[in-house]
Amino acid sequence: MSDITVSAATEAIYTSIANNNEDIDLHIAALKAAMAREGVTEATFETSKLAQPNRQGRKLMQSYFKKKGVAVSFT
Template sequence: MVSQPTVADAIERVYQSLQADNADIDLHIATLKAALAQEGTKEAVFDPARLPHGNRSGRKLMQAYFRQRGVTVKFSGA
């Protein structure tokens, strides 16, 4: 049986994807959504300092994009 990635692993992959001009972002969001469900939580928490566009408009765009795919995004320190 293949082990499911943890939420932390999935979030790390999302950071890597965002840094790589959103390469495979939808795949990583789906993985994150599955990991959140596995751990019984509804929100993923990201550090705005690690985002390529951590300003307010960048965060709002990210939240909207992820929300359309069923993942609620929160930001640490916000």
């Protein structure tokens, strides 16, 4: 997983969310590493692909990712 891109890591997170957060922590770690490699400071997610696309779901996701060291925004 060391050569994964930010977009591939983001897609893996969407898949993980669809599968009841299976291996989400591994995917977040891969995303964080890819962001560092590519110089990206914030991960952007599409609200429509989230399991809970309302404000509460977005804030919960933002909070969890922040604890893991990843800044999140939504489109």
